[in-house]
Amino acid sequence: MNVLLIGSGGREHAIAKTLAKSPLLSTLFVAPGNPGMMEIAEPVVLKIENHQAVIDFCRLQAIGLVVIGPEVPLVAGLTDPLVAAGIKVFGPSQAAAQLEGSKNFTKQFCLEHGIPTAQAQSFDEAAPAKAYAATRPLPIVVKADGLAAGKGVVVAATHAEAEAAIDQIFAGGIGGNGLLIEDFLEGEEASFFALCDGTSALPFASAQDHKRVGEGDTGANTGGMGAYSPAPVMDAAMTERVIDEIITPTVKGMAARGTPFKGMLFAGLMIGPAGPKLIEYNVRFGDPETQVMLPRLQDDLLALLLACAEGHLPQKPLHFADEVALTVVLAAKGYPEAPQKGSEIRGVEKAASLPGVSLTHAGTRREGTKLLADGGRVLNVTGLGKDVAEARERAYAAVDLIDWPEGFCRHDIGWRALQRN
Structure with a gap:
């Protein structure tokens, strides 16, 4: 079976590596992919927002399944025209993708179906949002209603911080034109x-x-x-x-x-x-x-x-290894506000060769033989071990072999799990 995987991040690289193990797979195409995927997949230049172009490619290459990695094309409704054209897709319809695309939709859905969640109110203007925020206990959570790449949430410790977050979301057009004010859990x-x-x-x-x-x-x-x-x-x-x-x-x-x-x-x-x-x-x-x-x-x-x-998932439990996996994200300095792009990264192959280590690219590009940073989150270094401590040790040992002065990572990944032991 030929498969088209849409996306270019660390998530898609991990999906690609796992799909490549399947005996069902003939050719894996990635659009656009990243340098880490090039050994296992064929890169494709496609304008994903041009749904007809994606359909045409799928027909040309006899694609048996399209796997949509990122949220943006799902919320934009890429699944629907593909399915209408008789092409199988892993990913929800545009209507179902509202569960991520609109926090207000999801909050109302939870209320209708008795799903436990925090109390919240939605607003499309700043003044009533600030008035409501002033009545709620601190800390208080301010969320942009729509997609915001993981950055549309502010946990405000003071009412002044909440007001500033409200102004920022409305002024910057973050996540659409609305927001939720939610009690802190x-x-x-x-x-x-x-x-x-x-x-x-x-x-x-x-x-x-x-x-x-x-x-x-x-x-x-x-x-x-x-x-x-x-x-x-x-x-x-x-x-x-x-x-x-x-x-x-x-x-x-x-x-x-x-x-x-x-x-x-x-x-x-x-x-x-x-x-x-x-x-x-x-x-x-x-x-x-x-x-x-x-x-x-x-x-x-x-x-x-x-x-x-x-539409016919098996109902028997899935099988996972007893091992623990822990990943450390290497990000470009300046992330998340203004990541620096273009710096060279060395030592990736050496790091990936360590036992119990899996490395995925998230925001990289090639320039000749050089591997360069081309995003905020740039590499993911994953360690596998019998417990969190061993997985963490392997991941950070691999991180130490990567020569990238312009990058940084947190050195306390897994701290909560380690405190349990």
Whole structure:
């Protein structure tokens, strides 16, 4: 089977590496891909926003499945015309992608279906938003309604900070034209993933992300500075609660609306004293969570994604290695505000050759034989080990072999899991 994978980040590189193991795969095309994928996939120049061009390419190359990695083309509705053209797609319809595309939609959906989440109000003007914020206990969360590349959330410690965040979102057009003001949830964050075929959900894996740019979870929110899988807080009992209270009602509710969800449902959770609450939904594989989940997967990923697209997921549990995976994100200095591009990175091959290490490219480009930084988050270095400590040790040993003075990383990835031991 020929497969077209859309995307260019570390998530897509991890997906590509896992799809390449499938006996079902003939040729893997990536649009646009990145330098790390070139040994296992054929790069394609496609304007993804030109849906007809994607359809034409799929017909020309007899593509059996399109896998859409990033959220932007999903929210823009790429799945719908492909499916209408008879092309199988892993990824939800535009209507179903509203679960990520609009936080206001998801909040209302949760209220309608009794899904536990934080109390919130939505606003499309600054003055009433500030008035409401002034009445809520601190800290308070201000969220842009639409897509904001992981940066449209501010946890305000004061009402003045909340007002500044409201002004910034409305003035900068971040995440569309609206926002939510949400009560702060206490507890431990976790990410939980489930494959969905429109009518049923199959638990996939859990992970724990590190969103803040600085050590000790300080500084600005980012797209993620590191992760590990599985998340210790997601034991069997908590996993069952998340499925029963959050995932299953969502799948049933979306089907009842006439907008069945097919693809990967990614629940960002807060695990507190009263149990799990939904922080937000994403409608695709996470980044950097994918980089720690897929190295542990023992089943055929291509077969699973195809089953989602065709609407007949298996109902037997998936197989994951008992090992723990931990990934460290190497980012360009200046990230997330103004990452510096164009600096040379050396030592990547040496780092990737270490036992128990998997390296994925996130924001790189080639210039002749040189590998250059070309994004904010640039490389993901993943270690596999018998526990978090060993996985972390392997990941940072590989990081130490990478010669890139213009880059940086957090050195405390996995701290919460280590504190449990």
